[in-house]
Structures are given as C-alpha cells and as structure tokens.
Amino acid sequence: MKNEFTEKIKELINSVPEGKVATYGQIAALAGNPRAARQVAWVLNSSSRKDKLPWFRIINSRGTISLPRGAGFEEQKSHLESENIAVDEKGRINLKQFGWLHI
C-alpha cells in the first residue's frame, strides 16, 4: 500500500502497553523515518478520534506532555495517571521508569 508509513505508525501506537509511554521520535523511527516525528503527531491528531488510538501514551523527546494547558494537557495527564504513570505539574514523566523503549 502507499502510506504504509502512516499505517505503521498507528500499529506502533497500538503496540504501546498500558503503563508505558513512547516518544514521537521512537514511533517515527520504528515506522522507518526517524525524522518524521511531526508526522506522528499529525497522524495522532487525525486518527485518534476515529481509530481511538492511545494518543495519551505519546509524548515528546523531553519526556513531557506537548499539549498546552487547557487544550488536552489535563486530559492526557489524567489518562496517564489512571495507568499508574507519574506526571508532575509541568507534565514531566520519568522515561527511565515509564518509557516503553529505552533510548
């Protein structure tokens, strides 16, 4: 198929186990394009609604929530905490402990 890259991104996101988080860069790299992290975010934004992907398990390389306050930050934080993942006030997460794949 033509956009197997996008399809693979969805598969990878669905592969993230509960209680773990992955970064855009990791997903992009596993999908075959380490540079297409932005595309991962785009796919999430467009597919999370219809495909119900665990978008809340995807964070940026700094190990923090990328969403701004009032635009999903609170929501994502709640989802993560529901899976026993520690998130501080600034949205920071300990990747050493909760990271799906170790960088």
Place this chain on the structure above:
DNA sequence: AACCTGACTTCGG
C-alpha cells in the same frame, strides 16, 4: 504544483 501548518527534534547560547 506551491505554500502553509503542526501534539516534533536537535543544536547552540
């Protein structure tokens, strides 16, 4: 086909 946009990443200060 060209330009714009985005839940990013990396580098330098």
Place this chain on the structure above:
DNA sequence: TCCGAAGCCAGGT
C-alpha cells in the same frame, strides 16, 4: 536546565 532558531516530513488548501 531552559529558551530560541533551524531543519524535516506528510497532509491539507
């Protein structure tokens, strides 16, 4: 460790 600028990718208009 935090902030700003530049670079990259694919989809949308």
